[in-house]
Amino acid sequence: MPAYTLNGVGVLYFAGWKSHYSLYPASDALVAAFAKELAPYERTKGTIKFPLSEPVPSRLIERIAKFRARQLPTRDGATGRRKGGREGQVDRIRRICAALPSAFEKMSHGAPCFFVEQGKGCFAMFAEHHRDDGRLALWVPVKDGLQPLMIEEAPDVYFYPRYVGANGWIGILLDQIADDALESHLREARQIIASKRRNSKV
Numbered sequence: 605m606p607a608y609t610l611n612g613v614g615v616l617y618f619a620g621w622k623s624h625y626s627l628y629p630a631s632d633a634l635v636a637a638f639a640k641e642l643a644p645y646e647r648t649k650g651t652i653k654f655p656l657s658e659p660v661p662s663r664l665i666e667r668i669a670k671f672r673a674r675q676l677p678t679r680d681g682a683t684g685r686r687k688g689g690r691e692g693q694v695d696r697i698r699r700i701c702a703a704l705p706s707a708f709e710k711m712s713h714g715a716p717c718f719f720v721e722q723g724k725g726c727f728a729m730f731a732e733h734h735r736d737d738g739r740l741a742l743w744v745p746v747k748d749g750l751q752p753l754m755i756e757e758a759p760d761v762y763f764y765p766r767y768v769g770a771n772g773w774i775g776i777l778l779d780q781i782a783d784d785a786l787e788s789h790l791r792e793a794r795q796i797i798a799s800k801r802r803n804s805k806v
Contacts, residue, residue, distance in 0.1 A: 633753030
C-alpha cells in the first residue's frame, strides 16, 4: 500500500477505489482533533473516505499529515532526535522557544518554564526525573479532549503529568520525540495559552 513516511516511520497510508480514496490510520485522537472538518466525510474504523466526485481537500490532508507526524515516535538514530542530558534537552527547548513570539523563560519550582510574555501565561514546563526514573520530559497544554487519546495512542512518548494533568496538559518524553514534532507541540501550546489570556481580558 502506498504510504508517506517520516524518518522510516509510516505516517499516512492511502488507497484508491471506484468512487473514493481512503487515508489510514484515522486514530481516535486524530478524529477528535479534526471532528468539525471530517464531519462531511464517511469514516469506518481507522479510515477516512474522500469521494472522487469532490475536490481534493489538500489543506485538510496536509494538516492531518502534520498531526500524524507529531504523534509518532521516531526510530533510533532518526534525524532531529536527541538523547542528550539535562542541558542538551533544555537548550533544545530554548532554541525552539526563541523563535516563538515574545516567549520568555524563567525558573519556576526549580525548573525552566516558558511563558507567553514576561512572567505571564506559562505554556511549557521542563520536568526532570519523571516518575523518579531519571527521564527528562516537557509538560505542555493540548487541545481539549486530546490528552487521553494521545497517551493511549503513543504511551512511549506521552504521559499524564502530575499537578497539571488535570488541566489537560500532556507530558512528553524528550528522548522519544523529534525536533520538528517537539516544535509543533510548543507552537500549539503557546497558541492555546495566548488565546486563553486574550479571552480572559475581554
